[in-house]
Amino acid sequence: MLLKIAEILFIFGVLILGAAALTWVERRLLGLWQDRYGPNRAGPLGILQPVADMVKILTKEDWIPPFADRVLYVIAPAIIIIATFMVFAVIPLSPSLGVIELNIGLLFFLAMASLSVYSVVLAGWASNSKYALLGGVRAASQMISYEVFMALSLAGVIMMAGSFNLRTIVEAQQGLWFVVPQFFGFVAFFVAGLAESHRLPLDLPESEHELTAGFHTEYSGMKFGMFFLGEYVGVIVTSAMIVTLFMGGWHGPWLPPLVWFGLKMAFFVALFVLLRAAIPRPRYDQLMAFGWKLLLPLTLANAVITGGVLLAGS
């Protein structure tokens, strides 16, 4: 029991520290790829930048606009934190490490992903301002649409592993990682994960140039900090899910399982940052057309073909 609590606290702490460190890593990596330094003043190589940010964000005035819907305005940032952290409970980090083993682990992930929409939508609505509302409306339709492809792209993985249990799915990749037979599922899941965590290039709900900051325009202080943290935890969680579902989880030669998991996850986190640096934001109708006209047929065909091949082989 005590050991379990220590394990949960360890995973929770690593996740929070990881998300905080990621705010610095991202800016340094962006700086590297854009031929500039990035934050390098606070501490050696600027590694204390998250601490400085934290001090600033916690001491800032926490203002609730008088025209906002008070209760929902306060609840909205909490929802994204809860929903993203909860996903990590079902991810198996190594053969022995992992908070809980659910038989419906994959469905639990999808449920939490779909609940995190509420955070953005309610923040946009409760702020009661035009930019926030537009951001909330965009977020709702973007995330609802990409949830469809996210779930469909996993159909092939579920069929091949024969289970919703994430540990069983990782163990089923002992010989061959699912990224090889499920390559199209992997691509669709990656794009859907990018859209779900609404990161650049798919950050239309908060696109600064048109909507100031979209759904969190009115937020300040630690409430904004929670959206900020939620976004980075979202990136880590999406990377962890890609590793678990397609990249063989903890499997790998020589190094211990946990290290392999961490390395693969770090690779995908860096890839997310690189995408931000490399690809411009699409127009909103392009985003929708890409989803419904390309990803939907692709994932459906992937599911049908995977099912057919498995049926022929059985």
Place this chain on the structure above:
Amino acid sequence: MTVVFYSTAVIAILATLLVVTGRHAVHALLYLVVSLFAVAVLFYLMGAPFAAALEIIIYAGAIMVLFVFVIMMLNLGRADMEQEERWLAPTTWLGPAVLSAVLLGQWLWVLRQGGGGDITGEIVGARELGIALFSQYLLAVEMAGLLLLAALVGAFHLGRKRREDDE
């Protein structure tokens, strides 16, 4: 287990009551989401984890978000809340209350007939559910599929027509 079951049931009933009596559309919808959560927990307790997960993914996660989306677009103000208040006058409660009372009586009668069973049933996994849906209940699944297809075609038709009017 029994304590969890009944406390969740109470939450579900209270949240649903607040949905019906609520004057604020968005708040009422959020109570409905809470009620759906509670029902999902009940499903889980009764040995249907798959149905519980689907309840959250589809009802709470997708359909209710669309509802909130539509209400957001309508941008209901104080006038609408006053109108809602008028609709909730005591006389409007009369008809539904009588009908519900009759149903409640019938339900209590059924409960007395059946007697109290164990809450936790057999655990029904995704595999068993899938097999049941595509053998025993195939006709119902096909009919629901046809209905959804008709709705899809209808929505497509309506959306298309409006675009031609614009041009």
